[in-house]
Amino acid sequence: MNEPVSFFWNGRPVAGQAGESLAAALWRAGIRTTASTRKRHRPLGPSGSFIAGCLAGVDGRPNTRLDRVFLAEPVRATEQNTWPSPRFDLLRAARLLPARLVYGGFEHGAFAPRHPRLFTAWERLLAFLAGVGDATHVEEGPLPQGRRIAVDVLVVGGGVAGRTAANAAVAEGRSVALVSLSREPGSFARAVGADLPALDPRVDIFSRTEVFGIYRKGGLVAAAPFDPRQGALVFTPGRTVLALGRRSIPPLVRGNHLPGVVDAHFALALAADAGVALGRRVVVVGTGAETAIATRLKNAGANVVAVASVGKLQSILGRNAVTGAVLDRRIACDCLVHAGPWRADPGLGFQAMAEGLGQLGTSTDAGSSVSVIGAAATAPDSLLLPERLDADAYVCPCMDVTVGEVLHRIREGETDLEVLKRLTSCGMGPCQGFPCWEMLAAVVAKAAPQAAQAVPRPSHRAPRRAITVAQAAGLHGLVEPDR
Structure with missing residues (x-):
């Protein structure tokens, strides 16, 4: 992975290494700001x-994930x-806009014209201002043809x-x-030191692929490779096992959106896998795993200057990127890694239920064909919130939803998560509700x-990211419609 590969970012040449992701290559080059929030255009990375x-444009293709494009040849990437x-x-x-001015999004504002023609022009202007890509891009060449795969057992996740x-299913002859x-x-x-059992060679592995939908109570599972030139996959499993693990939820403090704030997964992918320096001074916070994660990062060459419980984190400093963190004292740093609280993304399990209102229940609600195992099946960690919520902390930076906006709606008497989602657009961006709805509920x-005890969870609907329009078109004829 040391062979040099040059690429272009915003028209300027950048040096990378073959095999590493565009996100890692940009980070290595000192470029951390790669996007901005939807309404107030605050920096994201x-x-x-x-x-x-x-998300960025890559070779003219909009909304491409920089952490899922791996350098093999020169590409042109552009901030959207x-x-x-x-x-x-x-x-x-x-x-410079006051946050309150864009609560709910411009489309919910008092400035929207009432005349149909003027409103249409207004909507087009808003789509331009808040858009994250050129929808006129046309893929050249043949459609990536999908595949339909019948299998006894489908396992999603390759951890322990x-x-x-x-391995157990293969041993049973499945x-x-x-x-x-x-x-x-x-x-x-x-990367965190787990003792991984070797995979039986009879297991068919689909790597760098994401399951984006579970349909018909687990009877049909759809997935797409990261490479958009490869066709999507439709599995018809006898049984599906979700072993998705858990992710760290960002701290709900001011500055949590800044470039330089990363979760433990991404930090280890940069430092341990790609050999990229996280920064000159790194702070690690968490809910018990912070010391182990910090040790791993140090072994990978990171200069960790502080390790603490995330409950002690008061704010993250910086205007365009991280410049410090406030714990029991102010600590200068240019990278903050959070390792907890840990939660599993419930989206796929939610989809598998496919009945009633679709509200969350136990994995048995999906029937015997779908099960959740491992860390994803454990009780979710409680989110450690500061004593006093900071109105400027982001709940959903994709859609520019702050704590202040949520509190504003609560003061108006609204506490139902589904209604709050619709009023604020929280979780309606590319995150598809995770981790934003975890933070909204907290x-x-x-x-x-008192109201929160009876609040149902918003619905997670397929597709869950991953698939391109071309890949979806390539599935034509592989799935019979419900009648």
């Missing part, structure tokens, strides 16, 4: 938590949501639990497919604890 910070150009972006003036389940986000299944578990629970 790759974080592992907020998907919008990783800028005008007239990334180098001279007048839209950054929106950072996923590998163990796959055909097994394993889908993993990583090039090597279980890379995060390996704010409601703290500000209105």
Whole structure:
């Protein structure tokens, strides 16, 4: 992975290494700001938590994840949501707007004209100002043709639990497919020192692939490779095992959106896998795993200057990037890694239920064909919120939803998560509700604890990121419609 490969970012040449992701190559080059929030155009960067910070245009293809494009040849990548150009972006003036002015989004504002023609023009203007890509891009060449795969057992996730389940199913004489986000299944578990069992060679591995939908109570599972030139996959499994593990939820403090704030997964992918320096001074916070994560980062060459409980974190400092953290004292740093609280993304399990209102229940609600195992099946960690919520902390930076906006709605008497989602657009961006709805629920629970006990969870609907329009078109004829 040391062979040099040059690419272009916003029209300027950048040196990278073959095999590393564009996100890692940009970070190595000192470029951390790669996107901006939807309404106020505040800076975002790759974080592992907020998907919008990783979206850019790559070779004319909009909304491409920089952490899922791996350098093999020169490419041209461009920051989106800028005008007239990334180098001279007048839209950054929106950072001067008071947060309250854009509560709910411009489309919910009092400035919207009432006349139908004027409203249409207004909507087009808003789509331009808040857009994150050119929808006129047309793929050249043939459509990536999908595949339909019948398998006895489908395992989603390649950590300890996923590998163990796959090996056990193969030992019983069953055909097994394993889908993993990583090039090597279980890379995060390996990075934190877990003892991974070797995968039985009879397990069919689909790496760098994401399951984006579970339909018909687990009877049909759809996935897409990161490479948009490869066709999507439709599995028809007899049984599906979700071993997705858990992710760290960002701290709900001021500055949590800044470039330089990353979760433990992304930090280890940069430092341990890609050999990229996280920064000159790194702070690690967490809910018990922070010391182990800090040790791993130090072994990978990171200069960790402080390790603390995330409950002690008061704020993250910086205007355009991280410059410090306030714990029991102010600490200068240019990277903050959070390792907890840990929560599993419930989206796929939610989809598998496919009945009633679709509200969350136990994995048995999906029937015997879908099960959740490993860390994803454990009780979620409680989110440690500061004693006093900071109105400027982001709940959903993709859609520019702050704590202040949520509290504003709560003061108006609204505490239902589904209604709050619609009023604020929280979780309706590329994150598709995770981790934003976890943070939204935590704010409601703290500000209105009695109401929060009866609040249902918003619905997670397929597709869950991953698939391109071309890949979806390539599935034509492979799935019979419900009648």
